Amino acid sequence: MRSLGMSRRNREVKCIAWDLDNTLWHGVLLEGGAARLRDGIRTLVRTLDERGILMSIASRNDHDLAMRRLSQFGLDAYFLCPQITWGVKSGSLRAIAQNLNLGTDALAFIDDDPFERGEVAASLPEVLCIDAANLDAVADMPEMNPRYITVDARRRRSMYLAEMERQDLEVKLPPNEFLASLGMVLTISEAEERDLARVEELTMRTHQLNSTGRTYSIAQLGSFCRSEQHKLLLAGLDDRYGTYGKIGVALVERTDEDWLVQLFLMSCRVMGRGVGNVFLGHILRSAKEEPVRVRAEFLRTERNRVMYLTFKLAGFREIERSHDLAVLEHDLGSIDPVPDFLEVRVLA
Numbered sequence: 306m307r308s309l310g311m312s313r314r315n316r317e318v319k320c321i322a323w324d325l326d327n328t329l330w331h332g333v334l335l336e337g338g339a340a341r342l343r344d345g346i347r348t349l350v351r352t353l354d355e356r357g358i359l360m361s362i363a364s365r366n367d368h369d370l371a372m373r374r375l376s377q378f379g380l381d382a383y384f385l386c387p388q389i390t391w392g393v394k395s396g397s398l399r400a401i402a403q404n405l406n407l408g409t410d411a412l413a414f415i416d417d418d419p420f421e422r423g424e425v426a427a428s429l430p431e432v433l434c435i436d437a438a439n440l441d442a443v444a445d446m447p448e449m450n451p452r453y454i455t456v457d458a459r460r461r462r463s464m465y466l467a468e469m470e471r472q473d474l475e476v477k478l479p480p481n482e483f484l485a486s487l488g489m490v491l492t493i494s495e496a497e498e499r500d501l502a503r504v505e506e507l508t509m510r511t512h513q514l515n516s517t518g519r520t521y522s523i524a525q526l527g528s529f530c531r532s533e534q535h536k537l538l539l540a541g542l543d544d545r546y547g548t549y550g551k552i553g554v555a556l557v558e559r560t561d562e563d564w565l566v567q568l569f570l571m572s573c574r575v576m577g578r579g580v581g582n583v584f585l586g587h588i589l590r591s592a593k594e595e596p597v598r599v600r601a602e603f604l605r606t607e608r609n610r611v612m613y614l615t616f617k618l619a620g621f622r623e624i625e626r627s628h629d630l631a632v633l634e635h636d637l638g639s640i641d642p643v644p645d646f647l648e649v650r651v652l653a
Contacts, residue, residue, distance in 0.1 A: 318358060318433060318448045319411035319510070322401055323384070324394075325364040325371055327417040328437040330378075334366055339374050343440065350383050352444055356451055357458025359405060359465065362387035363397035363414060385465055394421050395428035405465065406573050408512070408608075413448065415440070453502035453523075457550035467546040468574060484579065484646040487544040491580050493587050494652035496537040496554075501526045503551050504539060507570060514571040514581065514612045517604040521556075521568075534559055540584050542575055549574060553584050564592050566601035569612070576611070579644055585619045586640050587651065593637045605629040 323329050325339070329346060332338015353360065360383050364371060368389040375381040386404040388397035394414070402409045410431035416422050417437035426434050433448060443449060451458065475483045496504055501523045508520045521529075529535040540553030552572040558565045566588065571581040592599045601621060603613055606629075619641065621633040643649055 316410070316448065317451050317509070318413040319407055320359040320361060320385075320401065320405060321353065321413045321415060322361045322363040322388075322398055324414075324416035324418070324421065324437065325362060325366055325389075328415055329380075330374070334371060334374060342378055342380075343437075345440065347378075347380070349440065349444055350380060353449060354383055354462055355459055356449070356454055357461040358449060359462060360384050361401045361405070362389055363394050363401065363416075364389050365391055365394075383462070385462065385469075393424060393428075395425050398425060398429060398432060406576075415443070451506070453506065455503040455506055457503055458506070460548075460550065464548065464550060464574070468549075470546050471544075481646070484644075487546070487578075487646070489542060489544045489578065489580070489646065490648045490650060491583055492541040492543070492650045492652060493584065494539055494541075496526070496530055496539040498527060498530065500539055500551070501530070504537070504554050507551065507554050507572065508568070511570045511572060512606070512608045513573050514576065514615070515606070515609050516569040516612050516616070517567065517602055518606045518609060519568055519604070529556060538584075538588070540571075540580070542578070542580060553580070555584065555588060557588065559597070561597070563598045563600060564588070564595075566599070569601065569616075571612075571615075579647065581612075581615050582619050582641055583643055583647060583649060585615070586643065587649065589619075589635055589637060589640045593640070596637070599635045599637060600624070601633045601635075603631045603633055605631070 326333045330339040330342050332340065350360065362384050366389045371389045372381060375384065386401055388400050390397060398409060398412055398414060402412060409429050413433040413435055414425050415435045415437055422434040422436065425432055435443060474486065478486060504526050505521060505523050526537065529537045536557045536559060538555040539551055541551050542549040552575050554568065554570050555566060556568040558567055589599060601616060603616060616633050620639060621635045623631050624634045625632045
């Protein structure tokens, strides 16, 4: 195993899980250590946070004592869903991925101990393992440098914290009452040039709720914005806890007789909110006003079965299939109404 782990993949890391003793700080906390941080840690943590990379903790330690020390260093707010236990590190990484709704292949793990890195590499070979001795190189790693740092990326941690507040409320209320309590507003607009970095980011990062898994460059997206034959739609969501940011994209190819949805995706952060069906409903109502036939492409991947169910629940039926590519169609006879718990604003 190489110390930086860069031989395993070339994709953006979405979350870094840090060890604590002799990694984030010098010394062992339970042996009276952790009196000072490693050189450059504050700057590195803030730099990665500003790039939209989430951070967590995977440490064998006393939870309360470790959290107090992080608070004393003024860093506790940067680490989401910390796993400070006496269990194996691979188990902690699985818990972090589950709590943040990420795949384990989106994680990096920083630890000074070759045994701990080896245990993770053996159990979760898709995780990028980094030797704490190489911290000076982390900020420059390709996996830690997204092509564009969008507004949504800069506020990603705060959006996750807001989502945790929602989850705390969700377990206390019946589903319909919980959704009604959020005061959600879905905003739908045509994408503009200033939005394209975020649209590209969504195509790159979204896998479960993605109808085709296709990715597009900013140049390609810009051509769609300028094309009379295409409509590139962007959805944003807000509620009383704050903004979710831009969470949905639809690319529609249009002719006088047909609309073809070539890409439809929703951020996994809004799963269970009912907004995907409403976004699709907006496209269907717009098509019905023309009127034109509406079809959608669905390219099956290893992770997007949930999106297929979204289309089926919205009233699409499969009319043809070639290998993993299916063509779906909606007869526009029955379109689900917008639920009472959600307000939709369509921007001209």
